[in-house]
Amino acid sequence: MKLHELSLKEQLNGLIEGSFSSTELTEHYLNRISNLDKDLNSYITVTADLALQQAALSDERYKSSKALPLDGIPIAHKDIFCTEDVLTTCGSKMLSNFKAPYSSTVVNKLSSEGVVILGKTNMDEFAMGSSNETSFFGPVKNPWNKEYVPGGSSGGSAACVSAQLASAATATDTGGSIRQPAALCGLTGIKPTYGRVSRYGMIAFASSLDQGGVLARSAEDSAILLESMSGHDPKDSTSLKEEVPSFLDSIDSPINGIKIGLPKEFFERDLPEYVESSTKEAIETYKNLGAEIHEISLPNVDLSLPVYYIIAPAECSANLSRYDGVRYGYRCEDPKDIEDLYMRTREEGFGSEVKRRVLIGTYALSAGYYDAYYLKAQKCRRLVANDFSKAFESVDVILSPTTPGTSFKSGEKSNDPIEMYLQDIFTIPANLAGLPGISFPCGNHDGLPLGVQLVGNSLQEAKLLQAAHQFQKVTDWHNKFPEV
């Protein structure tokens, strides 16, 4: 078996047993990247020198029996995580020259566990998009079929793990940016409870919705990586103080008796037949694993998309104000005065989807509109969250398709923002409620993968990983990889 075909867990065992070194593993990935990524465009920056240095240090630690928990595992970071002395662009022209002077908590945590950083992955500009077509650094291709999109906004992270150009990758999810690309690229992706992973150094899109997480090949690999990323961070006031349990400890336990809820509002939607049949098949698999299936109702869940497209743009309109050409990042040529500096820097530095959302958000917060839009959206957000709380009184997890279909062709939805926004119809509710969600592969249609999503109650990541792992023990959708 080739090194890139091994799972993260298998690679870790191989490193521990000395079957291969981190340097060999890292070089192997770097070679694959230089051979394959020109076409895929999953990386914005490849940090080859840094990776080889880290790998060499890792090999030394193995030799002196001082290995760290994730020592020598080559991963990629979404280019939204500030990485000291490394270009951190957030997929934008605005930050195309920005070398971060500090590292995010996620990067620091994983580095202190010994990971090797292969590079920074491509993404929709400022994480706004569902197809990775809004990146200033060009679109990312879906490794399963290069005419198709990998999903977004963590499209680069998904494509690079799917194409086996990294063992796993970090990602972020504001409305589905981990789970949707996981579904479209045949990966397992988990967005933990809001506050579980520190947002410090993770470039903000919509602060009350953004959450870091993982894109990996399996629930098991996700569990390993997520455990190392999670935990309270005093630098993030919204970070949760609760202890992080070992996600691996419970992953092997059977799930018989688990109560799975199927929200009727989701299943009443007009979905393609292949989505319905794959989802039904997944439900059957769970029944065979001993799960109890219940129909449930989330009566206000249909409000999710409109609510999201008020709150997320509102927060982003403020979060993106700092990109003004004054202190760092892109600055327009020869500004006449401060007004001109602002206007042209932002006009030239932001792409159209970012501008669209900044405008929507600015409008929604304006005097005279605030009550009708932002305040109302906040109230509706609470209604959606309450629906989930109520549902979790009777079920353990909630199952639905991750996306309304498999991937779509590049350019197909780029001119229709509403059609694009509908990509996240099943994933957004979990962000609004701050709940953990996981997507994992459950089928394939016309050569493109399909995902199923489980949403858990607050802090129930372990249960989600366990349920996904048990599914993966009896299915092999997660073991299928595209030929690249």
Place this chain on the structure above:
Amino acid sequence: MTIYNESWEAVIGLEIHVQLATNSKLFSGASTNFGALPNTQACNIDLALPGVLPVLNEEVLKMAVKLGKALNANINSPTSFARKNYFYPDLPKGYQISQMDKPIVEGGFLDIELEDGTSKRIGVTRAHLEEDAGKSLHEDFEGQSGIDLNRSGTPLIEIVSEPDISSPKEAIAYLKSIHSIIRYLEISDGNMAEGSMRCDANVSVRKLGSKELGTRTETKNVNSFRFVEKAIQYEIERQISEIESGNTITQETRLYDSQANTTRPMRTKEYANDYRYFPEPDLLPVVLEDSFIKEIHEDMPEMPTEKKLRFIKEYGLSEYDSSLLASDKDLANFFETVADESKSAKLSANWIMGELSAELNKENLNILNSKVSAKQLGLLIKRIEDSTISGKIAKDVFEKMWSTGNEIDAIIEKEGLQQVTDLSEIETMVSKVINENPGQLQQYLSGKDRLFGFFVGQVMKESQGKANPSQVNEILKKKLKE
């Protein structure tokens, strides 16, 4: 109520920004020291680098609770933060973290003393926490602007009054009262020149007796007590004359120009009309436990008003003296030390507000830097009280203490200034003076009573001022009759 031009009255509300004396900034660990080299006290968070997050400095909560209690106000719990959005180069995030719906302090009041001795209650609408912006420097950069972000993120509390103030004098009384409170609480140095206390004035005028409020203007950038008074005065007169010449008042933000003593409209670039406030998603609402509030309240020092009342009761001082001494915590402490040492409160108050104040003013010194310590001044007064020295000589001694820094008793001894209280010694001097001035004696005896003063003067001169004047009087009277 002050009536302008016989038929107008002014309605004034103040917004006072107080810089809280924390060691580090409101949402970052950077230092807040004044006067450091530009941009040396701005960390990643103050620079608003991508990805940074604010973490509340909890010291400010204690300070705000103290202030709230001193202003007889409610403390909101939970209290929450909001983003105030506007673009300006010295505002790195493009928004200021402030408070909107749930300010930490709400609904208080302050009783101020007016010149005629009456007091007036001024409502305090709210006091909220917010971060300061940096500074834009427009000079010395040849067509460009410099930005210093050292001040960016410094904690401020903005105290908003009700429009209960009706004259510049009242505004100053209110401002001074707030100044005194924040100094008492040690939550700010209140230095207006350095900008640690800043004041914006909302001013409108209306016809006397009218119930409706006129259109108001907000005057910014007033950085001394005197300028606040002048700026408000100017603004009232300007508005009255505008209206009287048939114009209307525009609701706008104006800047005070202290050199020209005028106000002018701020360029619209310098402020925004719509700040698009919304709850700050990076900070959770802060819950202040009752026990936390109670503990702070119980720990609070005596406030100016309480202290004033105590001075009246305990030391028997006049309302005026008490109020003046209690207005400044350091001055009040100084007074108490002097009074305890001298055992004469009235004399202590007189000396502090007389000779000592004069010397301090002459050298522009703070009471804390007085060259004569409170203990030494107390001792000086004690020496007057126990008749060691006369009141007249005490003034010379005080000047020597001030200029040399020597201690009172050393000066008295070295210069031999002890008052002569030995009766026989005084009798000798009195007899000598009478004998040496037969002409004056003659006139005195023939009824020119006014010459008594002449004899007192001569005896005092003979004693080089050291004779006890009342003893001199007594003995003179007796001897002149003989």
